[in-house]
Amino acid sequence: xxxxxxxxxxxxxxxxxxxxxxxxxxxxxxxxxxxxxxxxxxxxxxxxxxxxxxxxxxxxxxxxxxxxxxxxxxxxxxxxxxxxxxxxxxxxxxxxxxxxxxxxxxxxxxxxxxxxxxxxxxxxxxxxxxxxxxxxxxxxxxxxxxxxxxxxxxxxxxxxxxxxxxxxxxxxxxxxxxxxxxxxxxxxxxxxxxxxxxxxxxxxxxxxxxxxxxxxxxxxxxxxxxxxxxxxxxxxxxxxxxxxxxxxxxxxxxxxxxxxxxxxxxxxxxxxxxxxxxxxxxxxxxxxxxxxxxxxxxxxxxxxxxxxxxxxxxxxxx
Numbered sequence: 001x002x003x004x005x006x007x008x009x010x011x012x013x014x015x016x017x018x019x020x021x022x023x024x025x026x027x028x029x030x031x032x033x034x035x036x037x038x039x040x041x042x043x044x045x046x047x048x049x050x051x052x053x054x055x056x057x058x059x060x061x062x063x064x065x066x067x068x069x070x071x072x073x074x075x076x077x078x079x080x081x082x083x084x085x086x087x088x089x090x091x092x093x094x095x096x097x098x099x100x101x102x103x104x105x106x107x108x109x110x111x112x113x114x115x116x117x118x119x120x121x122x123x124x125x126x127x128x129x130x131x132x133x134x135x136x137x138x139x140x141x142x143x144x145x146x147x148x149x150x151x152x153x154x155x156x157x158x159x160x161x162x163x164x165x166x167x168x169x170x171x172x173x174x175x176x177x178x179x180x181x182x183x184x185x186x187x188x189x190x191x192x193x194x195x196x197x198x199x200x201x202x203x204x205x206x207x208x209x210x211x212x213x214x215x216x217x218x219x220x221x222x223x224x225x226x227x228x229x230x231x232x233x234x235x236x237x238x239x240x241x242x243x244x245x246x247x248x249x250x251x252x253x254x255x256x257x258x259x260x261x262x263x264x265x266x267x268x269x270x271x272x273x274x275x276x277x278x279x280x281x282x283x284x285x286x287x288x289x290x291x292x293x294x295x296x297x298x299x300x301x302x303x304x305x306x307x308x309x310x311x312x313x314x315x316x317x318x
Contacts, residue, residue, distance in 0.1 A: 001072070005043040012050055019210075020059055027268040030247070030256055031059055032132075032207075034104060036066025040074065041090065048099035060266070062250045064132055065094050068105035068112050068120050083116050087123040095127045102153065104132040107143035114142055121150050130251060136160040148172035154205070154249040158192040159183060163200070166193070170201035175249035178241070182209030198237060205249040206241035235276050 004012075023031060035047040044067060051063040067086045075082035094100050103124040105117040111134070112120070121131050130153045135143035137157035144165040147155035155169065156177045169176050178192040197204050247257025256266040272278070 001037060001039060001043075004038045004047065005040060009046060009050060012046070013054070016050060016054055017057075020054065020057070024058055027270075029059060029266045029268065030062070030250065030252065032062040032064055032102075032250055034064040034066040035100070036069035036104070036106075039067065039069065039072035041093075044090065044094075045097075045099065048094065052099060060256075062102070062252070063100045064102040064104050065090070065100035065129075066104040066106070067091075068103075068117065070106065070111055079112060079116060083112070083120050086120060091120075091124055091127055091129070095129065100129070102130040102132045104134060104156075106134040107141050107146070108134065108138050114146055117143070118146060118150070121146075121152075125150065132156060136165065140165075144169060144176075147174045153251050156207075157182070157209075158197070159188065159190050161193055161197070163196065166197045166200040166202055169197065169203075175205050175245060176202045177205045177207055177246075177249050179207050179209030181207075182211070185211075194241075203245050203248060204237075204241050205245035206238065207246060207249075235278070239275060239278070 033051050035044050035051075038044050038047060044065065048063055048065060051061050055061045055063075067090050068083070071077075071079045071082050075085070091103070094103075103121070105112055105120055107114060107117045117133075121133075125131060131147070131150055132154045133143050133147040133152050133156065135141070135147055135155040135158055137159055140160040140162065144155045144158060144161055145168045146152075148168045148171070151172075152174050154175045154177045157179055158165070158176055161169075161176075166176075176192075176197050178194050178197075180191055182188075183191050194204055244253060244257040247253045247255070255264050257263075259267060270278070
């Protein structure tokens, strides 16, 4: 938190550009990025403003305000007052300045309760934000069913999800987003029950859950195959989870995630003979990426990203 608050926009932009180039090199074309690592007004505006400036340089970035990540030191032991401050000040400001498309909340030990999150999400939804929920990651809290109740676009993590949660997700419009890379790098003992969720009829997407403090590998396919596949059907389910269902979790399914007439040409071209090689060549770059404007951003592992300069922004910039 202190590092993000104190970092200059120029330093954060340089780090973010390196990360984005790494994601592009490994085949990511569209990603969601969250704030929530400053938790004060200046730091959150700085983070979200940078995401806005970096959008389409070269990847599409879907920004999420994760103000309800944890209680910052200014509100130590006063989480309800912090929720009130976000509802009264931060959410309207973020919406007015169009800094984020979604809001997220961490509902778990060390985070926020269901009642606190419900207040925060209800206010955010009233302002027109889409909702995302950190749900059932370390403990089972009921957050997955809250996501379904409020019509969230996605319930993320779900390592502790149960049969009842799977059935609730299957009967809702909320996508179950699994993040096996996060489990792997945190050395957690339990992955999300992807097989159960799919078999019960939930829409399942797969992401990576990248955090620079504990993950250095950026390959999207790695995150997909960590949770997965034993047979050809499961390989196909993994690809579906990483493409069309991931697009649905970002409310982008009318633009990306499928190769069909009318969608953007947002795709990767793989140097592979079979789709199962995605999981076999774990950690190996295997192709190039085109973005929706039909620019080649990486080709055969040789850098082709445009070197656009991202203008430095003052933290007080609206």
